[in-house]
Amino acid sequence: MPTITLKVSEADKNFMKAMAKFEGVSLSELIRTKTLEALEDEYDARVGELAYEEYLDDLANGLEPMTLEEMAEELGIEL
Template identity: 65%
Template sequence: MATITVRVSEIEKLFLDKMAKFEGKSLSDLLKTTTLESLEDEYDARVADYAYEEYLERPKSRPLSDVMSEYGLEDNE
């Protein structure tokens, strides 16, 4: 497993320690999960923005029922 070093001030370290305790996680776990979740959210938002811009340039859509059928998710009720 790789190790990454992050330099923070004493006040930031104190805050991070308190947040880790508040979340019931180790400091390493808190930083890893929070950072990865934040980056994943940012990635998802950018991909959505890109897809929306693409849609505005070439508006084309399909009914949700068609897409669900294509992936075998028909509503059988």
């Protein structure tokens, strides 16, 4: 497994070690999971913003959103 080196202040290191102990995980596991969670949340937020902008553009161009029933019928799905 690759290693990533991270430089932090002594205060930050002590805080992260305390949080790892509080959560019952290693420092490495805490940093890995919290970093990935934050990045995934940021990704989800950006994708949501882009989808909403696309939706607003569609409305501005006269396109109406499909209902769930219309989409199910188009895809051949029975609700």
